[in-house]
Amino acid sequence: MRDVKPRLRQLEALMAVIDNGSLTNAASELNISQPAVTRLLTDLGNNLGFSLFDRRNGRLIPSQETRFLQPDIRRVLELMQQISDVSQELTERRAGHLRIACLPGFATSHLPNVVATFLEKRPSVSMTIEPDRPERILEWMIGEQYDFGITDDFAGHPAVESTDVQIRTVCVFPQNHPLETLDVITPADMANENIIHTKQNSEFFIGLAKAFQSAHVEFHSRVETRQFTAACELVCKGTGIAVVSALDAAKYVNQGLQFRPFRPIMPHQISLVRPITKQPSMVALEFIADFEQSLTPFLA
Amino acid sequence: MRDVKPRLRQLEALMAVIDNGSLTNAASELNISQPAVTRLLTDLGNNLGFSLFDRRNGRLIPSQETRFLQPDIRRVLELMQQISDVSQELTERRAGHLRIACLPGFATSHLPNVVATFLEKRPSVSMTIEPDRPERILEWMIGEQYDFGITDDFAGHPAVESTDVQIRTVCVFPQNHPLETLDVITPADMANENIIHTKQNSEFFIGLAKAFQSAHVEFHSRVETRQFTAACELVCKGTGIAVVSALDAAKYVNQGLQFRPFRPIMPHQISLVRPITKQPSMVALEFIADFEQSLTPFLA
DNA sequence: CCTTAATATAACATAATGTTATAATAAACA
């Protein structure tokens, strides 16, 4: 076939002669015989249509045309090496891009620590993190727009693969609160408190309300909010007390918030989701495994 | 040989599949058979160590690893095409870089017009123009640091190839000067004028002085300067009159300077020089030819 | 169930790259 474009091996040979000063040295550098280098360069010169070298004292000196092309040729060879290097990194899950959708609370609580740790040892990995409502997260999974999702109240979907995780919850209250004296908090202990809680149609709230009802304790609703992190903020400000997931509570301990185990055990179920029809990248699989592992200390 | 780097043809095949949506279409695009594309990609996948494609409905969808590499691969293919294109331009003398050394006067008189015209039709050609003294220009030629030199008072050198050009000279004087009434100016006409002239050890000055001596006319030296352009500036300012090369005079006509032919004919010899030991680029040869041609209207 | 589309495999052909042997050219050295 007649193709006017030079071949990579030819450019490698050319650069080797430029860098090493002679055909003989270039051959040594490339681990091929000297006539092979001569052949490659003869073919290349004929292909390009100009003399690659001048002849000086029986040796080859790069022509000015060759020097003019040199930066581009070097760039090509560097890019090829980079493709090779990045491929190796991809195989070793040290390169790639992940797109993660999560509940807003996760973007500012547990997830950043896991991401930072993961990226620390993987300079060639990058991520997009998009917080949004569970409805939107589901849309993105179905539309294959994200590699991984962290959501709750997920009832399942044929196009979405999910892993449910039961996160331990705790009762949170402001520092120097009388509840500090208790080792475990029950609905009875919360009888005279203002309660900050999640949306009343959420699975978690329904369970919590039942726990109070079973204990014959009045539930004093003060603030309804979607995110555990918002609840924690309000608790810090003395608006009331709340039952939230342990990994949200952990973030606020140094901000004037205290917590104790809550009884009955009320796990908050989150779902780790992935589009069934989208083949995950190797690095995505590794991150998802790491993320699941990171939840271990918070399991119910 | 075991080489982990991918081959160019393989990357071309990969990009063709990404761009065209199927192996079958890629084969058509590359003008090869479909099994050839399959072979290239199978080899590439084995080489890189990860799956290039996912399989969806019996068709191939680029994997996320492939998508991650895509910008680099595209860049390599673009660069290869660019090398091919630039090579073509080099062959057609439409690309390259020239380094020109010239007498200071040339950098602001005749040369810029020639350069501008030359570059107008050659967007991929670039130049370095360095004005300096004849001694330095000679050094640069001997040291092969410049492709081309425009100098004078060049007595020859074994390492320097030169072409001598006799440039017509003219007598220049300010506008509204009595000499305006003459068609030709002789030393006799300049008897009562202040003369601005070149260095007294220059060939040109020696010749001019002899012309005055032969005519038995006193030479009123007022200013000695190296450059014809500086002489022209002084003439414009009424400091005196001068005999200078026609191509310098031409530049000052619109600045209040007038000129007339001088007799006896006193050509100013310039030398177009080039390092003998440095092979000129194709574009350099073309420029030198153009430059010589551009002097035709100014030949003695 | 048949047809069409797309991909994979096998066997063979061609082109590109590589080897060994040796010739040609030029510089260095005695």
Next chain:
DNA sequence: TGTTTATTATAACATTATGTTATATTAAGG
């Protein structure tokens, strides 16, 4: 000035990469 060394070029052959035709396999569409 002749010999030795260094460097490049050429020839003949070998290996690898790429390409072909023929055909099998898989999946979707009608």
